[in-house]
Amino acid sequence: MTGRPFAPDLLAGKRILITGGGTGLGRAVARHLVEHGAQVHLWGRRPAVLDEAAASLPGSVHTQVVDVRDGERVDEAMGELWDEHGPLTGVLNNAAANFIAPTESLSPRAFDAVSGTVMKGSFHTTHGAGRRWIAARLPGSVVSTLTTWVWTGSAYVVPSAMGKAAVHAMTMSLAVEWARHGIRLNAVAPGPIPTEYAWQMLNPTGKSGVGATQADQIPMGRMGTVEELANLTMFLLSDACPYLTGQTIAMDGGQMLAGPGTFAGLAEMTDQDWADARAKSEAATAASKAQRGGLGGPH
Ligand SMILES: CCCCCCCCCCC/C=C/C(=O)SCCNC(=O)CCNC(=O)[C@H](O)C(C)(C)COP(=O)(O)OP(=O)(O)OC[C@H]1O[C@@H](n2cnc3c(N)ncnc32)[C@H](O)[C@@H]1OP(=O)(O)O
Numbered sequence: 001m002t003g004r005p006f007a008p009d010l011l012a013g014k015r016i017l018i019t020g021g022g023t024g025l026g027r028a029v030a031r032h033l034v035e036h037g038a039q040v041h042l043w044g045r046r047p048a049v050l051d052e053a054a055a056s057l058p059g060s061v062h063t064q065v066v067d068v069r070d071g072e073r074v075d076e077a078m079g080e081l082w083d084e085h086g087p088l089t090g091v092l093n094n095a096a097a098n099f100i101a102p103t104e105s106l107s108p109r110a111f112d113a114v115s116g117t118v119m120k121g122s123f124h125t126t127h128g129a130g131r132r133w134i135a136a137r138l139p140g141s142v143v144s145t146l147t148t149w150v151w152t153g154s155a156y157v158v159p160s161a162m163g164k165a166a167v168h169a170m171t172m173s174l175a176v177e178w179a180r181h182g183i184r185l186n187a188v189a190p191g192p193i194p195t196e197y198a199w200q201m202l203n204p205t206g207k208s209g210v211g212a213t214q215a216d217q218i219p220m221g222r223m224g225t226v227e228e229l230a231n232l233t234m235f236l237l238s239d240a241c242p243y244l245t246g247q248t249i250a251m252d253g254g255q256m257l258a259g260p261g262t263f264a265g266l267a268e269m270t271d272q273d274w275a276d277a278r279a280k281s282e283a284a285t286a287a288s289k290a291q292r293g294g295l296g297g298p299h
C-alpha cells in the first residue's frame with residue numbers, strides 16, 4: 001500500500017514540463033503532479049493524444065506539439081511556454097522510443113529514431129530550460145526517466161540502452177556544472193510498470209515476455225506501480241531535499257541486483273533444502289578438517 005505520503009500542496013507554485021506526457025507513465029505522473037498543486041505542461045507529437053490527456057486531468061494542464069528530437073522546435077516551444085506562462089521550475093524528461101530487435105537488423109534510421117528521441121530529446125529539453133534558468137538566475141530541477149540498463153546494458157534494445165546511458169552521463173555531468181546556478185539533475189530508473197504503448201513495443205507478440213517482464217523474477221514478486229514512480233518523481237521535483245543532485249535512483253523491487261550471476265534463485269529453497277545443503281557442506285568441511293593434521297581451525 002503506497003498511500004499518499006505527501007501534503008497536497010507539495011508542489012504548489014511549481015510549473016513542470018513533462019515530455020511524452022500524453023500517454024503511459026508521463027500522463028499518470030502528470031495527474032499526481034497536478035493533484036499536488038503543480039501547473040503541468042505536456043509535450044508530445046500527437047495533438048489529439050495530448051488534448052485527450054489534458055482534458056482528463058484536473059487542474060492546470062497545458063499542451064504543445066513538440067518532437068523533442070528537433071532542437072529548434074524545442075527551443076521555440078520552450079520560449080512560447082515561458083512567455084505565456086512564466087518560468088518552469090522543473091522538467092521531467094520522460095519521452096522515449098523503443099522496440100525490441102536483433103541489433104544486426106537495425107537500419108541507421110532505426111538507430112536514430114530510438115537513441116535520438118532519448119539522448120537528443122533529453123539534451124535539447126534540459127538545455128532549453130537550463131539556459132533560461134541560468135540567464136534569469138533561477139533554480140531548477142531536472143528529472144529523467146531512465147532504466148536500469150544504464151548500469152547493465154540490455155540485449156535487443158541497444159539503441160535505447162545507449163540513449164539512456166547517455167542521459168545518465170548528462171545527469172552526472174550537469175549536476176556538477178550547474179550546481180552553482182542552483183540547478184539540480186537527478187534520474188529514476190524504474191523496473192517494469194506495464195503501459196500500453198511500451199508493451200506494444202517491448203512485448204508485441206506475447207512470445208517476447210522474457211526476464212524483463214516476469215514478476216516472479218523480481219525479488220519483490222511484482223511489477224512497480226505508477227504511484228511509486230510518481231511519489232519518487234515528486235520527491236525529486238519538490239524542495240524536500242535540495243542537496244540531492246547527480247543521482248540515478250533505481251526503483252525496481254531489486255530486479256537488477258538479482259541477476260543470473262547471483263544466488264537470487266535460492267529464494268525457492270525450502271527449510272528442508274537448506275538443512276540438506278548445510279548437512280552436505282558440513283560433511284565436506286569435516287572431511288577437509290580430517291586431512292589438515294595439526295592445522296585445524298582458528299586459535
Ligand atoms: C517484454 C516486455 C519488456 C518490458 C521491459 C521491462 C523493463 C523496463 C524497461 C523499459 C525501458 C524503456 C522502455 C521504453 O522506452 S518504452 C517506450 C515505448 N514507446 C515508444 O516507442 C513510443 C514512440 N515510438 C514510436 O514513435 C515508434 O514506435 C518508433 C520507435 C518506430 C519511432 O517512430 P518514427 O516515426 O520516429 O520512426 P519510423 O516509423 O519512421 O521508423 C524509423 C526507422 O525505424 C525502423 N523500425 C521501426 N520499427 C522497427 C522495429 N520494430 N524493428 C526494426 N526497425 C524498426 C523503421 O523501419 C525505420 O527505418 P528505415 O526507414 O530504415 O526502414
Ligand SMILES: NC(=O)C1=CN([C@@H]2O[C@H](COP(=O)(O)OP(=O)(O)OC[C@H]3O[C@@H](n4cnc5c(N)ncnc54)[C@H](OP(=O)(O)O)[C@@H]3O)[C@@H](O)[C@H]2O)C=CC1
Nearest residue numbers: 020023024025045046067068094095096192193195197198
Ligand atoms: N513502462 C515501463 O515499464 C518503463 C518505462 N520507462 C521509461 O518511462 C518513460 C515512459 O514510458 P511509457 O509511459 O511506458 O511509454 P509510452 O510509450 O507510453 O510513452 C512515451 C511517450 O513519449 C512520446 N514521444 C515519443 N517520441 C517522442 C518525440 N520524438 N517527441 C516527443 N514525444 C515523444 C510518446 O508520444 P508521441 O508518440 O505522441 O510523441 C509517448 O507519449 C520512458 O522514458 C521509458 O523509457 C522506464 C522503465 C520502465
